[in-house]
Amino acid sequence: MRVFIHLVLFMAALTAAAPRPAAAAVRVVATTEDLASLAREVGGDRVTVVALARGYQDPHFVDPKPSFILEVSRADLLIVVGRELEIGWLSPLINSSRNAKIHPGANGYLDASANVRILEIPTGQITRAMGDVHPQGNPHYWLDPGNGRRIAQTIKDKLNQLLPGDRSYFDQRYADFDRRLAAAESRWDATMAPYKGTKIVTYHRSWPNFMERFGLNVIGYVEPKPGIPPTTSHTVQLIEEMKRQNAKVIVVEPYFDLKTPRAIAKQVGGEVLVLAPSVGGSKEATDYFGLFDYNVNMTVAALKRAAGK
């Protein structure tokens, strides 16, 4: 037992030897680059923001690396997408963080999905025979700028609570973001308006919020079920369906293999369109505005080409 007590004392000594400097700004860790971008919009220079998952990586399959534990251990505020998107990797990070501030239920834990519009909430009996279904609805909700505004508002309320002295600063930053987003939204809406009702196909169910917002009609998925890789029979059916409904464009996330989508596109005389599912998902999508600028421009260009064919 004596060795053990010595060990504890040794660790206590290590702790005493490394005092932490008082941080000036609120340290925000966001699980995705989208949430990080929105936190920067609202938080300005009163926050430092770090994102864990990169925008070009599948957010369902992120490794819970110890380097992430370090980030989470230093966080004052942890912002998560929620709806079980991070179910495979966030809990080990939180549990190993030694940071009581950011545990679910604590003041420094913020679920960004609290006030957003969630689509595809399953009803009735759900089982894993349906693939990788999210019982709390589709977690890719940030791809609707309306939800982006709601997330920003949720973050603003939380920052106001954490730094009540800077309330007017955050309020003003939010109001400014809200104004710029409204202007951008009318621009995006106008660009997409001529293509309302166009039928398209996507690889995974990452896009319902984006498609609903801009009035595109998703008629099928390359995956037979969420999270299940393409099968030949499903691909054949999908090609038939696309031909029947005259759908030409297949939207794919940057982290999926393009072989099957390309084969389908060749069969239907259409094209594969790789969009950015998140900020950082392409070089151009450097922030939340860039994400939609990129996706809207790329979509319109592809639909234009498809219509010309």
Added chain:
Amino acid sequence: MQSIRLVPIFLLSAGFAAAPATSFAQTPEPQALRQEIDQLRADFETLRQQYSDRLSALEARLASLSEGTPAPSTPPAPAAAVGTSKVFNPDISVIGNLVGAAGKNPLSDQAPLSLTEIETALQAVVDPYARADFFLSAGSEGLEVEEGYITFTSLPAGVLLKAGKMRAQFGRVNTMHTHVLPWADRPLVSRNLFGGDEGVRDAGISVSKLIPNRLMFVDAIGEVYRGDSDVFHSESRSKLSYLGRIRGYRDLSEGSNIDLGVSYAHGPSAALAGFNARRIGVDATFRYRPLRRAIYRQFVGRTEIIWSRQDAPAGLQEDASGFYASADYQFARRWFVGARADRSGRPLEGPLHDSGGSLSLTFRPSEFSIVRGQYRRTQYAEGIDANELLFQFNFAIGAHSAHPF
């Protein structure tokens, strides 16, 4: 909400039920009756107003409370009749592991087919300061507690404290549950020198602390155990077994990293009663997983070296050592190949060495199941060569657990 809404309705109906009874019990004077009705009406109106006010106040409070917490996606199920809530039930998952073996191995008693383990995991947060994890394992030897511990997650000074029965944090393989191993078996070195087929798991206390520095992630772990495993065994309260581990981790790039560890364990020997045993371990893991293709490609190289020293009568010491080195490569979304080289001494027969190697092919239909085939060749010190084909079916139901790393 539903039950709160029902309260005023219930009171109103109770009032109506009571009203005629009271009126009939008294003299049926029309004037008095009217007055009474008017009085009742006024009373109901006040009551209604009061409840309506209280309801809106409650609703406002609820709305403010729900800010910051996710709104429930589906209406909560009605509370059970006994009034207990299922919300606080732990996350439950059950994992089955069926292992089969073919080929000759006179030194192994492995059955041709056996459901080696059914692991039930029960995990939940205890209170704002701790969480608890229980892993109950039903195997050929009956039901036992594989692990069951509390983790204090909110201690000051960046300390993580675990207490209960745990897998000893010695090296990498010993900390892994059977279903997250990249193989159908455990390497020779862990079977010979560190706890047999199950590994070392014991009742004890574990303290871990992150050591802040600019270079890398460093975690220092100190553990004390009762001494009840294949390696350490103690009948006395004053003789415990101790374990120390330092783990360092560093990202080499966004898709590759290196994980290094040194472990030391010391305690009363299980093999030779009355004498001490020691183990020193060094482990290294290199991972490569390009982020853009993370679901299709992955490489993990692992190695672990263990030295064993066993005290013996007359001041003698018996030393043994062993290692494994393995490489696993994911070449398609659901397919993995792997190879492993094994060599290990035996704790009481140091000069004798067993060696071997394995090749494996793994198919993962989904995150929740694994089908694996493994060819294993073992050359025992006795001069016996065994060529075996192992196969494994591993499947999980219930709560989605975190991906192993």
